[in-house]
Amino acid sequence: MEVEEQDKMVDRAINASIVLAAGTFAITKLLTIDMDYWHGWTIYEIVRYAPQHNWTAYEEALKTNPVLAKMMISGVVYSIGDWIAQCYAGKPLFEFDRARMFRSGLTGFALHGSLSHYYYEFCEFLFPFQDWWVVPAKVAFDQTLWTATWNSIYYVVLGFLRFESPANVFIELKATFWPMLTAGWKLWPFAHLITYGVIPVEQRLLWVDCVELIWVMILSTYSNEKSEARHSEAKPELSEESQSAIPKEMTK
Template sequence: MDRLIDRTINAMIVLAAGSYAITKLLTIDHDYWHGWTFYEILRYAPQHNWSAYGEALKTNPVLAKMMISGVVYSVGDWIAQCFEGKPLFEFDRARMFRSGLVGFTLHGSLSHYYYQFCEELFPFQDWWVVPAKVAFDQTAWAAVWNSIYYTALGFLRLESPANIFSELKATFWPMLTAGWKLWPFAHLITYGVIPVEQRLLWVDCVELIWVTILSTYSNEKSEARISETPAEAGSSSLLKGPPEE
């Protein structure tokens, strides 16, 4: 019964969020619909949504990027859970919320300032600037962000600082090198083609793949540690033997 209730709640969340997103995208021109055909609505929706996004970047760029990252990190974690074998509507809501919260509060805002900082750090137009930005991104920034992500998720799971540090220590190098299989190629476009204000949107599209990897890896480590704890406790009690009376 509890499983059915959980599945129903999850289905309602997905349906409500999906319906809201589609409605917002399709009704971008609702003030001008008089006399429009359905084809015209569909035809102009992408262009005008893009214009609205550009306007949001001018009026409140940090909030716009925070919202995009929050959505991407939530969806990315949902995809990760599906890849782990969970049915479509049996995902862990708390886990998805934690990932989305980290994306919203930290990734969007920090990335906004990071890309501006990166432009100031490499204010040149030479051929080597793009490779230099990619190298800096995949060493300094990747190390910082992966550490922030794992630490924030650990605190949201109410884990102890010792456990968080242990997980971070175990995953830091594998995740950094795993990123080198994906991000250098994506960032050739990020830094070579995409304007600075639009970069986070492109990066967040690629993030759907990366967050799936990050979230899966983080939760695998956490679950493995939780499962090992009772086993260690059991083995230690066997070694100690029965209590003396």
């Protein structure tokens, strides 16, 4: 028990260090955007102009390397979303599963940012009209073909990153496909009225990723809960098998 408690303490310390380091880095980068020419500025001026100049830097990144910028945003959002999902499920703030959070963030970085970039451009190509019906049509297309595709990609990729067998991954995908799709209909149609009706195409992923903080909680929960339940059930079975493997002479 002492060894187990020590392991938990080490895990908490590592997780707390990761969170504090990431938070410190992010805040420092945001506040020092004007560091090259803020000499003589007051703290009020630094805080006042930092949001505007960070937005300008973001827009410049979208012009110079839009795919990488969107990949970075999605990676961060999918990591934080999974962390929130774990905390919501009852885990203490600094006892989250680092590997699980990394898998979600990697999937968001490697796939969601880049695929979404091309998807929104394709959507504009597919519906190049300005009529009243275009926004509802885009929302309907998004919430059927695109959402079904992305949910499946996310679920399958996370399954393989957990080294699940293809059979388990696809059986669980089949079982959760419809619940995941319909769960999205409670959130995304309303959000996408803004996405397709108000937000310019180059800014859409940033808005969507803000809403994704909620959606990733749902996706991550659907994707991980059955795997974690199966592993928790397997541990007692392994323990019983190991106990039965001990010779009777050893138990006397």
